[in-house]
Amino acid sequence: MDPITVYLCALALGLGVFLALWPLGLILGDVSVADAWWGPGVLAGLLLTLWIGETGSGARAALLVLLIGVWAARLCFVMLRRRIRHGEEDRRYREIRHAWGESFWWKSLFIVFALQGALQWLIAIAPLAGALAPDAPIGAVGALGALLAALGLGLEAVSDAQLDRFKRQAGPDALLVTGLRAHIRHPSYAGEMAFWWGIWLIAAEASAWWAIISPLLVTLLLTKVSGAPMTGASLKATKPEYAAWAARTPAFIPRLR
Structure with missing residues (x-):
């Protein structure tokens, strides 16, 4: 099967599941169900690519x-745990639901489910392309990419663990400014970007x-659209310490001094 067809099959799989989740979200009154498919959908697309592709094999x-x-x-676990802990629809979706009113039920099909299906596929392009590349030994660039991706995963895991522990112990108005967040404001987002740039390096070596559209899109979304901007706005509105912390703490890259 030619690569273009393989990519389109991966798109059909991811988008199809997202669209199938739409009526479930309407029945439950909670479109957060879309988040549960974000991580597993990328993995499913990759496995489908390896199954129907003509090349992808090897190290x-x-x-x-x-x-x-x-x-x-990890992402699926984090999303499910967050949903269980909060006991209600994700804040981002509640805000959209409130803004759109009665038209939310049909607009959510396109803006929440179909859009996420398209974004998921674009972000997954790097691992799909790397998996479809002819088999060849992993060199220095690929090893560097694997190391960067592993460091990104580790950074996210530590960041989430520190935040979860803090939320269990601190009051509702408290702001976590210790641990990783003493050096950068968004360690989870920094880890996510590092992960996808690492995945791209593995693919680029082949x-x-x-x-490169994959890490560029992740970086754009996390720094300019739905990641840091939304998180920062929420913290600014609810945490009195936020302004002082933001003034002294860089967003993604720690200062050398």
């Missing part, structure tokens, strides 16, 4: 499956440099 494909598998499992 590079195995490395990508391992890294994406760990990333997907001549799939054009798949």
Whole structure:
């Protein structure tokens, strides 16, 4: 099967599940169900690509499956735990629901579910392209990418653990400014970006440099759209310490001094 068809099959799989989750979200009154498919959907697309593709095999494909598998499992666990802990629809979706009113039920099909299906596929392009590349030994660039991706996963895991422990112990108005957040305001987002730039390096070593759209899109979303801007606005509105902390703490890259 030619690569274009393989990519379109991966898109159909991810988008199809997102669209199937739409009526479930309406029945439950909670479109947060879409978040549960975000990580597993990327892994499913990668596994489908390896199954129907004509090339993907060997150490590079195995490395990508391992890294994406760990990333997907961690993200799915975090999303489900967050939903259980909060006991209600994610704040982002509640705000959209309030803004759109009665038209939310049909607009959510396009803005929440279909849009996430398209974004998921674009972000997954890097591991898909790397898996479809002809088998070749992993060199220095691929090893660097694997290391960067692993460090990104570790950073996210430590960041989430510190935040969860803080939320169990601190009051509702308290702001976490210790641990990783003493050095950067958004360690989880920094880890996510590092992960996807690492995945791209693994793919780029196999001549799939054009798949740079994946880390670029992740970086754009987390720094300019739905990541840090929304989190920062929420913290600014609810945490009295936020302004002083933000003034002295960089967003993603710690100061050397």
